[in-house]
Amino acid sequence: MVSAGIIFKRFIQKPEVGLLVNYSKLLAGEKRLLCAGRVKDGIVPMDFFADLGTASIQISNDLEKHFPKAQSQIKTIFGNLKSVDKIQNRAKGPVSIEPKILRGVKSGEVNSFESAKAFVLDGIGSRVITKSLDKLDKKQIKGMIENLRINNEPLSKKQKVLLEKYIYQQKMTQAEEMEAFPLFEKFAQPLIEKRSKQVVDNLSLSIIKNRMIKEGLSIEQIKAQGLLSDDLIKRLQTEKIEPLEVTLINNYRGASGLPEFSSRQIQALRKVTGGKVIIHSRPDLADYTKFPSAGYTKDELKEFAIKPSGYRTAQMNVIHNDGTLGEIQFRGRYTNMIGEYEHIAYDLRQDKNTLGPIFNNFKSAILKLKPAEYEEYNKYLERCYNYYNRLELGLPAVKPKLPHKFDKILSEESMKKLYDANEVRLGKLKEGFKPHFEEVA
Amino acid sequence: MVKYDIIKINNKNVRMVPKGITNMKFSQELDKVVARMKARIEREIPDTGYFRNFAEDFVNPDEKLCAKAVSLSVERDENIDGNALLLVSVLHPFMNIDASSMLVSGKRDKILEYMKKDGFKDEVVRKIHELADSFM
Incomplete structure (x- = not known):
């Protein structure tokens, strides 16, 4: 789409996930966040989100450049330890960056491209996964x-x-x-x-x-x-x-x-x-x-x-x-x-729905829960966390059961199945996929 | 941008304090907590051996600061006998989390000496703001 000489496009980062960008600004390499301050006016024009999207891609590209060194640093520090099972690293993609800097714009903490960059504290994310201890007798x-x-x-x-x-x-x-x-x-x-x-x-x-x-x-x-x-x-x-x-x-x-x-x-x-x-x-x-x-x-x-x-x-x-x-x-x-997968329930209650159709029934079950029921459900999830942590520490552990009052789709086992099925589905969609720009109608 | 407010000026005493301590109630409450902590450190931290952790706090009267309460506390060093850590902590308004930072660690006398230094209060105030900002 072209508006006032500006070309807007949609950047498709991965299957089913994309964001609007100011393609002209991106090509020109302009690193300015023009939208900052405008959110308070209550105006949400197309170029506002395109501006956010453009900055998100630019920040993401910058992170990609620095990613290999950061990854190597974490691997050097923790990679050779016997107690470490594996290390995962990723540079934050533009689709994850956008809501974060939007939050900063709304709170007034982000008012320029540089402040947006500094606001993404977890630009390079690493996970150090440790092994479990032997079971205690x-x-x-x-x-x-x-x-x-x-x-x-x-x-x-x-x-x-x-x-x-x-x-x-x-x-x-x-x-x-x-x-x-x-x-x-x-x-x-x-x-x-x-x-x-x-x-x-x-x-x-x-x-x-x-x-x-x-x-x-x-x-x-x-x-x-x-x-x-x-x-x-x-x-x-x-x-x-x-x-x-x-x-x-x-x-x-x-x-x-x-x-x-x-x-x-x-x-x-x-x-x-x-x-x-x-x-x-x-x-x-x-x-x-x-x-x-x-x-x-x-x-x-x-x-x-x-x-x-x-x-x-x-x-x-x-x-x-x-x-x-x-x-x-x-x-x-x-x-x-x-x-x-535990955070999926929370994300849905917060209206953050980035999930595929596989989760539709789960979504409707979680949204039906009244606040007191959701509180009880969280207690169940906490018991699941504690169960797995006990296994990691080699302690006796009894797997918690979902209370009868809840729909079976909400059980931890069901969440895992849905998550795994969705990963397989996304894996298939990703075959041969390359991030690209699409025209906006 | 004005970063500092001069709150007390005379020929002998010029105190520059970080922005945010213009709230006199806050300043007074902090003074009281510092005084109580000094007395307790003197009294409760032994040269060697076990002692209970302790804290003194006040409910934050400064609406501009994202904090329910502010505390100074002493924790026993779990790795070195007779040593302690002096911490400053800020309680989130929802009270589900606190943010804390260490001011100094060591023997009782070292901590007391540190608290008597010029600029100690300014440092505490600066840390309090840093901690409250970390909730954002």
Whole structure:
């Protein structure tokens, strides 16, 4: 389409997915975001979205250029670890970039091409998927309970019984569950740390190396501040370490889920970054009341889990060596699997429908749920996350069943089937497909 | 763009404070929390051995700041005996998440010395704004 001498086209990034662009501006290589500020007028002309689409393609092209170096950086840091199952990387495509910068334009944080670029914090996304631990037997679990110390004290007999019931998922009252969960978290801490130790060690070394280069941090200072253990200092002195800058850490988990990294590991990372990193966490999960004046008790705060569906991952905003902004997610292989499709229900409730026709029945079932039912459904999803996390940690795990009141299509098994079928369908559509521009009628 | 407001000027004392602390109630509340924390650090962090984590906070009176409450807290260093971390945290208005950052770590005296330094309050305010902005 040509309007006032401007050519508009539609960029088809992948089958069924595309966005409108100002083709003239794209050809001219103009990197300006003219639409910023206009959203407040309530006017949504065609060139507004074309402008956003054009900037999204330009940002995406830029990310593609930087992608190989960023990918290689992440692979160098984590790729050779025995505890790592696989690493996935991708540069954000224009279709994903567009809604993000639109949000920035709406909030006023994006007002130029450069600010749009800086707003896409996860331009290069990486996932470090870690392997599961071997399954623990009853004797090992019993030994761990016996050796558990909280504030240097062994557990009382009552606490031991409670913890054992929680570990083996025996029937408990809600009050017992609330009492048992902090014990369970302490019990699981060594397992969490065992599974993520290599990843956290290498991450710490890379952060420190970055500080040595950028801030002139010395080995003596590292020793004096107790930033690294002796064996890591030795590695720092003898191995070639790839630097990495981390700016924000989110250690996501659900209301009764375990984190990917333990509080001890997060604290160590906090120190390693020299206080420069911002950490997002759930206030109720600190073992003390951080905000006594806020008018909420720890138990009440528990109702506000960061992700009601139980989404769990350690997520970090990073700056790659060439200045490109990126995000790394650390997850176990089962958590990664459920994470691929668990968010579909949430996206549909938010009216984000980028799914194919395979999901039509699922969509209608999820949209029928009343708020209270959706809340209950999220609790079911959280139990699924916790089930898979237990498998990753080698703990006893009973697969949760979808409550009878819900349509069977909403079960986790059904979601997985739909997701897999959709992937096969998309795979077929992608055969021979190349991103291209289409004329706009 | 005006980045700083001069709130107190006389011949002896010129204080430049980051934009955002023009809210006097906020400034007063922060002073109180800092004073209470200094006293507790002195009293509650031992040279060696176990101690309980603790915090002092106030409900944010500054509508321009995306925060329900602001807190200073001390966490026991889980890897080094007798060491602690001084943190500043901001509670999201929905209270489902907080953003925190470390100000200093080390022994009790090192933390107290750090809190007595000129510019400590300015640094805390700057961090509070950074943390609140991270919710956006």
